[in-house]
Amino acid sequence: MPSDEFAPPKYAQIVQAIRRRIADGTYPPGSLLPSETQLVREFGVSRPTVVRALQVLQLRGIIDREHGKGSFVRATPPVTDEENTRPGGAVLDRVEAEENGTLVEVGPKKAPANVAALLSLPEGSSVLMRRVLFRDADRPFDLVTFWCPTDVVEGTDLAGQALLNTGVRRHLQAVKGLRLEHVVERLTARHPSTSEAKLLELTKSAPVLGVLASVFNGSGRTVLVVDLVLPGELHELEDAYAL
Incomplete structure (x- = not known):
């Protein structure tokens, strides 16, 4: 196991964990992800770290975020230039x-x-x-x-x-x-x-x-x-x- 010195930043670890859960069907397309508060508690991080992870997932076209409702897994869309992360x-x-x-x-x-x-x-x-x-x-x-x-x-x-x-x-x-x-x-x-x-x-x-x-x-x-x-x-x- 890699040491903490070489581990990815905490927000990236959350991104990786959620992507794995989406890939293995734990979070199927259209499902609601755990709330920010639940993710903060689960991963033992600050709310800004969770928000950053969710924004990365949104920018990569993996989830949709709706104010007041939460974050939802997207069905895999065709790749277009607008969806590329810049x-x-x-x-x-x-x-x-x-x-x-x-x-x-x-x-x-x-x-x-x-x-x-x-x-x-x-x-x-x-x-x-x-x-x-x-x-x-x-x-x-x-x-x-x-x-x-x-x-x-x-x-x-x-x-x-x-x-x-x-x-x-x-x-x-x-x-x-x-x-x-x-x-x-x-x-x-x-x-x-x-x-x-x-x-x-x-x-x-x-x-x-x-x-x-x-x-x-x-x-x-x-x-x-x-x-x-x-x-x-x-x-x-x-x-x-x-x-």
Whole structure:
């Protein structure tokens, strides 16, 4: 048996356990999964860890979650591009207040050159930066930075000091009527910066996966840039697609 040092993070262990139960028929298609409270008690973890596991299962198209009703096993659907798991897109639906998020910094900043270029703004333009650190029960799990033009963020809660109670995509649609249509991601394997290493509790030589995602609205404008940093030892990316 592997030691705890090399065991998957607790949320991933819950994902694996539920997938095994679905595969062996313990949870058949259409069945209701145990409640979050029951899963917290069974696995001996915090509620944010259970919520993260259920969101991973939802993003992979394995379950459906209905507010006030619970989580249900889906029948296996045909694989489509919309159902593929993409880290940059998944961040847009995460709820900071429910996933043990900590607001590290928020406010106007001069956009770095690469961010300004992605937003089609002059270098040094002022944009909103919102940086959130997420943890599981044991340690920092990932670091997310949102870069948003001032006209897009105006009137929203993205510049506020409180954690968001809904995902960024849903919030922008509800408050601004802004529909986010597609995402272009750039993935880089690298070492963390000094500030990233400190926040994520990593050594400077630890591997991380950097995801830089440009988020477009229906007219083709980049309205948001997401910079996601994932510690390599805690994450693996899974995708599925038709040939």
